[in-house]
Amino acid sequence: MTQPSRSDALASRTRLDQLPLKDSLVGSAPYGAPQLHVTNQLNTNENPYPPSPALVADLAESxxxxxxxxxxxxxxxxxxxxxxxxxxxxxxxxxxxxxxxxxxxxxxxxxxxxxxxxxxxxxxxxxxxxxxxxxxxxxxxxxxxxxxxxxxxxxxxxxxxxxxxxxxxxxxxxxxxxxxxxxxxxxxxxxxxxxxxxxxxxxxxxxxxxxxxxxxxxxxxxxxxxxxxxxxxxxxxxxxxxxxxxxxxxxxxxxxxxxxxxxxxxxxxxxxxxxxxxxxxxxxHSGDTLATVATLAAERERVREALLAMGYTVAPSQANFLFFGPFADNADIWKRFLDRDVLIRDVGVDGWLRTTIGLPRENDALLAAAGAIAAEIGLENTGN
Ligand SMILES: Cc1ncc(COP(=O)(O)O)c(C=O)c1O
CATH class of the missing domain: 3.40.640.10 (Type I PLP-dependent aspartate aminotransferase-like (Major domain))
Structure with missing residues (x-):
């Protein structure tokens, strides 16, 4: 079979600003939480527990x-x-x-x-x-x-x-x-x-x-x-x-x-x-699935207490994530977490970053990274 030839027009990357986009979309950015493959993925507020084997079997049968x-x-x-x-x-x-x-x-x-x-x-x-x-x-x-x-x-x-x-x-x-x-x-x-x-x-x-x-x-x-x-x-x-x-x-x-x-x-x-x-x-299977909610809420409190003790400010949360700071340079701190294999989220609020609550081992990795970063940026450890 002969390989179809590709035209230059299809192969070249036409720029977005060359298209007759409607005015209200000019200059906007698409939704884009980075999808990076990192050991500890704490950036999109998912539930870290996979569906139960019973749910998977039921779904396959349906x-x-x-x-x-x-x-x-x-x-x-x-x-x-x-x-x-x-x-x-x-x-x-x-x-x-x-x-x-x-x-x-x-x-x-x-x-x-x-x-x-x-x-x-x-x-x-x-x-x-x-x-x-x-x-x-x-x-x-x-x-x-x-x-x-x-x-x-x-x-x-x-x-x-x-x-x-x-x-x-x-x-x-x-x-x-x-x-x-x-x-x-x-x-x-x-x-x-x-x-x-x-x-x-x-x-x-x-x-x-x-x-x-x-x-x-x-x-x-x-x-x-x-x-x-x-x-x-x-x-x-x-x-x-x-x-x-x-x-x-x-x-x-x-x-x-x-x-x-x-x-x-x-x-x-x-x-x-x-x-x-x-x-x-x-x-x-909602009974099985939602049983993880209490575990995640308890982990949220454990992580919050630990971050507070390291000297961070942590907003009170009733969700499966925490918003914490203060940071002089969000992008720099986000990168310091990433360098330690922990992916969290910079949502563009000056001084604050968001972490999802994950499995206990992922939360431990977050806390280890947060502890090291607190020392690097000179946060006052309250130790309690
Ligand atoms: C506040 C809020 N609403 C809605 C959504 C969207 O959820 P869905 O996956 O159902 O589209 C999210 C997802 O992060 C969210 O944080």
């Missing part, structure tokens, strides 16, 4: 069973999966919900994108409390939504100050408000009073992003849906506590009208038959 039907499109509205998610949310939050309150997509990022497609767009604003999850502005840019920010209180563990929040909402009149709780990257939670102040002030919808809620000891915002049915959407994911980042399954809980709204913008058959079957298998 996939084999449906493989003979792959010539057909999947169940478009994912009703069985939404029913299983509703059962999980009812059990986890104590708030009775049904499939009509649930919507699922390929990761909570897709859920958030669908919500922005339906409720935001040109001429509308989305407001976020920063620092927070970097995808909220990126998804806003992708839907031509102006993203505006209200700073969190750096001196109060990066909490949202309710008065500042209400003033920012009154000022910007955003169509969408994002509240991430526990917040990524800082780990702090937003209490019920602050949430209701935000909900009362918001002229549009409020998306409470609860990607890390299983790690928190506080009440889920799902409890507030009954009070704010036309405003509140709670987004969740199976990527964190559920050990299921590779499976790509996110969902939201809200009044049924929100499900009708996203059905107007979702792609037909957006969740493949394989994705639906795999998520159902993962949900059948």
């Amino acid at each position: 996939v084999t069973e449906l493989a003979t039907d792959l010539n057909r499109y999947p169940e478009r509205d994912c009703v069985e999966l939404r029913r299983a998610l509703a059962d999980y949310i009812t059990a986890q939050t104590g708030v009775g919900v049904t499939a009509a309150n649930l919507w699922a997509a390929n990761g909570s990022n897709e859920v958030l994108q669908q919500l922005l497609q339906a409720f935001a767009g040109p001429g509308r604003k989305a407001l976020g409390f920063t620092p927070s999850y970097s995808m909220h502005p990126i998804l806003s840019a992708g839907t031509d939504t102006e993203f505006v920010t209200c700073p969190r209180d750096h001196k109060d563990g990066f909490r949202i100050n309710p008065a500042t929040a209400v003033a920012a909402i009154n000022d910007h009149q955003p169509a969408v408000v994002f509240v991430t709780t526990p917040n990524n990257p800082t780990g702090c939670v937003t209490d019920r009073d602050t949430l209701t102040a935000i909900l009362d002030a918001a002229p549009g919808i409020v998306i409470v992003d609860e990607a890390y809620q299983e790690f928190a000891s506080t009440e889920s915002a799902v409890a507030l849906i009954e009070q704010y049915p036309a405003k509140l959407v709670v987004s969740r994911t199976m990527s964190k506590a559920f050990d299921y980042a590779g499976g790509r399954l996110g969902y939201f809980v809200a009044a049924p009208a929100f499900v009708e709204a996203v059905m107007l913008v979702r792609l037909p058959y957006h969740l493949s038959a394989l994705s639906q079957a795999a998520a159902l298998a993962a949900l059948r």
